[in-house]
Amino acid sequence: MERYGIIGWPVAHSVSPAMQEAGFRALGRDAVYELYETAPDALADRFQQLRAAGLRGWNVTVPHKEAAVHLVDEIDPAAAKAGSVNTVVVRNGRLSGYSTDGYGLATALTEAFALPLVGSRQLYLGTGGAARAAAVYAALNGAVAIVLVNRTLARAEALAATILAAMPGFPVRCLPLADTASVAAALRQCDVLIQCTSLGLRPDDGLPLSASLLPRELAVYDMIYGRTPFLQAASEHGCRIADGRGMLLHQGCRSFELWSGQPAPVAAMREALNKALRQRN
Structure with a gap:
């Protein structure tokens, strides 16, 4: 066996x-x-x-x-x-x-949203371990821009440094979560938001980001399995959604x-x- x-x-x-x-x-x-x-x-x-x-x-x-x-x-x-x-x-x-995490996410995004990795502009909400492999894979395999949003800016900058070490010159930006105007502006330039925080694992968790900031029709992917409160709010706002089971x-x-x-x-x-x-x- x-x-x-x-x-x-x-x-x-x-x-x-x-x-x-x-x-x-x-x-x-x-x-x-x-x-x-x-x-x-x-x-x-x-x-x-x-x-x-x-x-x-x-x-x-x-x-x-x-x-x-x-x-x-x-x-x-x-x-x-x-x-x-x-x-x-x-x-x-x-x-x-x-x-295999980056491959898993890229394949899931194509399957859920008909969104190819090549040429995509991605925004990652949360920059912990779940985002790390996925963002580096995206940079190495055809994404054209990545925005990293995190409550603690230094953590986003650390992931950006990892991306740049793997792919020198890659266009990566870091934004603090509190700067909602800049986050909203960045989302208008992106194809997909990838929710990588742990918010949503418990039913009483708050939203990682107000759905009012999301452009309608934006593809929103949550790495957590199931219809999280964030995915529900995004769907009600007019976004396309998918949960983490595909990844x-x-x-x-x-x-x-x-x-x-x-x-x-x-x-x-x-x-x-x-x-x-x-x-x-």
């Missing part, structure tokens, strides 16, 4: 096992995908434990993606530039690190392909993901 898994803290809520195991079943592969709850101070030991246990690969999720960069033997150049690893492949006992699906499919060497059975994995999300809610 092939063994795979996901490392996170916490990770009990993950729907990745249902999605990945459905993919393996669809291809007739005998495989299991397990959860590995791992505190930050135990991460290095966990990597060595899974290597020794014979796993063929695993995903890495919050809050470990940046730390995982330093725990693999080899790293894909794109993951190195993003400073983020969410997929580990074991080959001949050596750990290779990849990032989860497509980054997971890319991980699956790296492990298996086979095209991912996307339809089977999508069906299992949607079923797991319905059961969780």
